[in-house]
Amino acid sequence: MDEVVGVHGVVKRFGTFTALAGVSLTIGHNQFFTLLGPSGCGKTTLLRCIAGFEDVSEGTILLEGRDIARLAPNLRPVNTVFQHYALFPHMTVAQNVAFGLKMQGMAPGPRLKRAGEMLELVHLSAFADRFPSQLSGGQQQRVALARALAPQPKVLLLDEPLSALDLKLRQAMRVELKQLQEGTGITFIFVTHDQEEALTMSDRIAVMSAGEVRQIGSAREIYEAPVNRFVAGFIGETNLLPVRVGSIAGGMARVLLPGGHPLTCPAADAVPAGSPHVSIRPERMTLVPPGTGDLDATVDRLIYLGTDLQVQARLADGTALHLRLQNSARATPPEAGSTIGIVIEDGAARLLAD
Amino acid sequence: MAGPAASGSAGTGYRSITGPLLLPTWVMIGIFLLLPVLLMTVYSFLTREFRGGVDWTFSLAAYDRFLLNRGLFGDEPPVLEWTYITIFWRSIWQAGLATLICLIVGFPTAWFIATRPAHSRALWLFMITVPYWVNLLIRTVSLRFLLRDQGPLNDALIGAGLLDSPLQIINTNLAVQLGLFYSYLPFMVLPVYAAVERYNFALSEAAADLYASRWTTLREIVLPVVRPGIIAGCILVFVPSLGAFLAPDLLGGAKTYMIGSLIEEQFKGSQGNWPFGAAVSVILMTLVLIVLMIYARAQGRAGAH
Ligand SMILES: Nc1ncnc2c1ncn2[C@@H]1O[C@H](COP(=O)(O)OP(=O)(O)OP(=O)(O)O)[C@@H](O)[C@H]1O
Ligand SMILES: [Mg+2]
Numbered sequence: 001m002d003e004v005v006g007v008h009g010v011v012k013r014f015g016t017f018t019a020l021a022g023v024s025l026t027i028g029h030n031q032f033f034t035l036l037g038p039s040g041c042g043k044t045t046l047l048r049c050i051a052g053f054e055d056v057s058e059g060t061i062l063l064e065g066r067d068i069a070r071l072a073p074n075l076r077p078v079n080t081v082f083q084h085y086a087l088f089p090h091m092t093v094a095q096n097v098a099f100g101l102k103m104q105g106m107a108p109g110p111r112l113k114r115a116g117e118m119l120e121l122v123h124l125s126a127f128a129d130r131f132p133s134q135l136s137g138g139q140q141q142r143v144a145l146a147r148a149l150a151p152q153p154k155v156l157l158l159d160e161p162l163s164a165l166d167l168k169l170r171q172a173m174r175v176e177l178k179q180l181q182e183g184t185g186i187t188f189i190f191v192t193h194d195q196e197e198a199l200t201m202s203d204r205i206a207v208m209s210a211g212e213v214r215q216i217g218s219a220r221e222i223y224e225a226p227v228n229r230f231v232a233g234f235i236g237e238t239n240l241l242p243v244r245v246g247s248i249a250g251g252m253a254r255v256l257l258p259g260g261h262p263l264t265c266p267a268a269d270a271v272p273a274g275s276p277h278v279s280i281r282p283e284r285m286t287l288v289p290p291g292t293g294d295l296d297a298t299v300d301r302l303i304y305l306g307t308d309l310q311v312q313a314r315l316a317d318g319t320a321l322h323l324r325l326q327n328s329a330r331a332t333p334p335e336a337g338s339t340i341g342i343v344i345e346d347g348a349a350r351l352l353a354d
Numbered sequence: 355m356a357g358p359a360a361s362g363s364a365g366t367g368y369r370s371i372t373g374p375l376l377l378p379t380w381v382m383i384g385i386f387l388l389l390p391v392l393l394m395t396v397y398s399f400l401t402r403e404f405r406g407g408v409d410w411t412f413s414l415a416a417y418d419r420f421l422l423n424r425g426l427f428g429d430e431p432p433v434l435e436w437t438y439i440t441i442f443w444r445s446i447w448q449a450g451l452a453t454l455i456c457l458i459v460g461f462p463t464a465w466f467i468a469t470r471p472a473h474s475r476a477l478w479l480f481m482i483t484v485p486y487w488v489n490l491l492i493r494t495v496s497l498r499f500l501l502r503d504q505g506p507l508n509d510a511l512i513g514a515g516l517l518d519s520p521l522q523i524i525n526t527n528l529a530v531q532l533g534l535f536y537s538y539l540p541f542m543v544l545p546v547y548a549a550v551e552r553y554n555f556a557l558s559e560a561a562a563d564l565y566a567s568r569w570t571t572l573r574e575i576v577l578p579v580v581r582p583g584i585i586a587g588c589i590l591v592f593v594p595s596l597g598a599f600l601a602p603d604l605l606g607g608a609k610t611y612m613i614g615s616l617i618e619e620q621f622k623g624s625q626g627n628w629p630f631g632a633a634v635s636v637i638l639m640t641l642v643l644i645v646l647m648i649y650a651r652a653q654g655r656a657g658a659h
Contacts, residue, residue: 053559073562080563086556090578099574100564151564 002028003062004187005050005155010059010069012045012211019045021211022059027155027189027204032181034190036198037208038234043191044083046208047157050189052076063154074103079148081158085140087132093119093143094128100151118146121180138169145177149184156181158190162197174201195235199223207231225266228353232279239321240277245351253351258317261294263344267351277352282310282324284348287334293341297321299334309333313340391639398632405624416633438616438634442641445613448527448602449595452534453542456591457584459535460542464583467543468550479547482540494533494600501529501605525607533601541590549583585649593642613638 005027012020019042027033035043048054050061052073061069068076079100087096094115101111119125122142132140141161148156161177162170178201181188192198198205199219206216207230215222215231226232229240246254246262253267255278265278290296297313300320304310304327311323311334323342325333334340398416401409418424422432467478485493500507503520511517523529557579561571577584599614606612613634620631 051559051563053562073559074565074567078563080560082556082560084556086554086560088557088560088575088579099561099566103561103565103570147564 004029004031004064005189006060006062006065007046007050008060008062010046010049010061011057012042012049012054013057019211020049020056023208023211023213025206025213025216027187030182030185030187032178032188032190032201032203034192034198034202034205035208036192036195036205036234039193041208042211043193043208044159045211047080047159047189047191050155051078051080051157077153078155078157079151079153081141081144081148081156081161083159083161083163085132085144087140087143087147089132092129092131093124093135096132096143097146097150100147104151114150115146118150119143121149122146137164138173141165141173145180149180149186152184153186155187155189158188160191160193162192163194170197177201199235207234209234225350226279226352229277229279232350232352237282237322237324238279239282240279240352241315241319241321243276243278243351245276248351255351257295258315258319259295263294263349265349265351266347278349279352280321280344280349282322283308284345285323286343286345287311287323287325288341288343290339290341293343295321295342295344297340297342299336299338299340301336302333311340313342394632394635398629398636400629402627402629406621406626406628408628413629416627416629419630420633420637441611441613441616442637444611445596446641448530448534448610448612449592449598452531452538452595453588453592455531455535456539456542457546457588460539460587461546461584463539464543464546464550468547468553475551479544482543485536486540490537490600493536494604497529497533497536498524498604501532524605525610527606527610529605530602530610530612533605534595534598537598537601538591538595541594542587545586545590546580546583549580549586553580582653585652589646589649592645596642597638 003026007023007025010020010023011018023042023046035046037043045054049056049069052068052071052075056069059069060067063077088099091099094112097115097118098111101114102108106114116125116128119128122145124139124142124146127135127139127143132143135143141164144161158177162173165173174197177188177190190198190201199222202219204216204218205222207214207222209230215227217225222231223235226235226238232238233240241258243255243257243263246256248254248267251266252264254262254264255276257263257278263278287293295315297315299311299313301312302309303312305324307327309325309327311325312320313322314320397408399412399414401411401413401415403409419435420438421435423435423437424430424432463482467475467482470478499505501523502508503522503524505524507523508517508520511521512519523532553576557575558571561575562568566574597614597617598612599618602610602612603615603618617631617634617638620626620634621628
């Protein structure tokens with residue numbers, strides 16, 4: 001079994017509030033695993049349960065097959081990069097990085113040597129004797145990383161480690177973090193609410209909302225084959241159109257679009273309860289003359305986005321939708337107030353569970 | 355994290371107080387601090403006037419009396435006088451012990467308050483200060499009443515069958531320690547509370563995450579980080595304990611005689627000796643100053659971080 005971390009039915013309650021409502025996921029060796037979700041969905045809580053800072057109310061957390069859910073944090077072979085770094089202010093950078101090794105009982109010689117190696121890894125060798133308050137935010141972030149990696153944990157937990165950095169640095173650190181993960185072969189569990197960050201770095205992503213995991217998959221699976229409205233809406237931009245479902249067979253559904261046009265599209269396995277919707281990415285639709293496409297709509301507004309042009313339109317029943325057109329000299333953009341026809345690319349629409 | 359920014363020069367325009375605004379401060383410091391200290395130092399070098407007061411002629415008699423013993427009639431060869439050094443030593447020892455006890459009790463208390471929900475902290479702090487609404491003299495006298503041989507404490511202990519005869523508490527070191535502890539505990543709790551309240555508990559989590567046990571976390575992370583508050587608390591308890599005279603006077607006996615009482619006596623009635631009292635004060639002040647300088651240096655080293 002190639003599983004490092006197994007979270008099984010973890011429930012976490014704070015008083016009467018349920019922060020995690022039965023979370024299950026498995027994480028393999030050498031994976032960059034991301035927990036993605038909106039603010040307050042329980043990402044930090046799940047990470048803190050794995051690290052041991054919160055007791056789980058129910059469920060088990062396995063680390064290489066051993067249940068660690070009731071172990072004290074200092075007995076768990078996982079390390080954390082804290083959101084605000086939590087560097088020890090009274091210790092130098094080198095002492096910070098060596099702290100975990102010292103606690104593990106490594107002798108001063110080897111541990112300072114290893115701290116030096118870790119600092120080299122994060123390009124901070126020149127700062128070994130400074131105190132954390134004498135470093136920039138980005139440098140502190142690297143120290144936190146080196147400190148957590150030094151004891152060679154089985155799993156590294158990172159809680160939005162890039163959120164305090166500016167955009168440029170954040171983008172550079174994404175690449176570096178990914179390289180570091182691949183170089184060390186340590187499994188990373190990375191928390192973020194930034195979908196771009198999640199899509200660019202992760203091997204696998206768990207999308208969470210309101211204390212539940214809504215979908216787990218690769219970046220491509222989650223973006224191209226969302227299984228429910230929440231995931232479709234949260235990752236990237238999408239249009240959700242209400243439809244009537246005819247039949248579902250072999251993963252394909254026959255539906256009636258608003259306006260009555262039929263469409264065959266891939267579907268999640270179960271017949272969606274409640275009001276079914278299809279999700280269509282704005283860049284997967286093209287314009288045709290009115291009456292000749294899958295949908296007819298009235299243009300509300302055009303938004304110029306540089307390389308792209310966004311068309312905000314409205315169906316006859318009032319459903320809003322938007323399209324993204326490549327901004328090319330050949331195509332004449334539609335005018336506001338005009339009626340347009342829309343063709344949905346093959347396989348672009350997906351029928352979603354609620 | 356705000357370290358470098360806070361010590362930068364960009365904000366000086368907002369931080370410095372200048373000119374007339376400082377005048378009241380300087381007047382207060384001048385009249386109520388510098389002038390008395392100067393007067394006392396001068397007095398310590400004057401000649402004793404019987405029935406109190408001083409005669410304005412220069413004399414080293416006060417310091418001579420403190421340090422040297424020339425026999426009952428002052429005509430023997432001088433040897434080192436141990437009486438007052440012993441009193442000093444006892445005072446330092448008592449004050450140090452009181453500080454230690456205040457720290458042992460005050461630190462967990464401060465920790466407890468600082469970790470309460472924000473809205474109830476004010477109430478806890480308020481409760482710590484409630485006893486201070488009563489005058490120190492009255493509190494000390496009450497303590498004496500409580501502790502004496504036929505007092506409520508001994509009555510209760512005998513009544514409960516725990517003792518046959520009263521336990522001698524009054525006039526012992528224990529009673530003095532209780533008095534000092536009771537008098538100065540808040541001076542420990544408040545600065546330690548201020549430091550613990552600012553303590554970032556994520557640091558403790560980080561330490562636990564890096565395999566430190568609870569005790570190691572306390573020793574290696576918590577105590578060093580809140581050290582300025584602990585040192586401030588220790589100074590605020592140690593300094594007044596060193597010069598205390600109410601607790602030793604009212605709760606202690608001849609064996610617990612402390613500097614505060616020695617000084618007090620020199621300025622009381624016709625038996626007093628003003629220059630000698632002033633000299634003892636100057637020596638005490640010098641001692642305190644040395645303690646404070648050690649503190650300032652420790653702070654300076656901590657501030658370098
Ligand atoms: N100690 C606590 N006591 C009570 N409720 C808590 C506690 N910690 C977290 N919660 C609640 O649990 C929910 C999940 O919190 P959590 O910090 O895990 O969110 P998050 O997904 O990390 O959000 P963010 O992206 O804003 O960091 C929130 O609604 C929060 O209010
Ligand atoms: Mg969070």
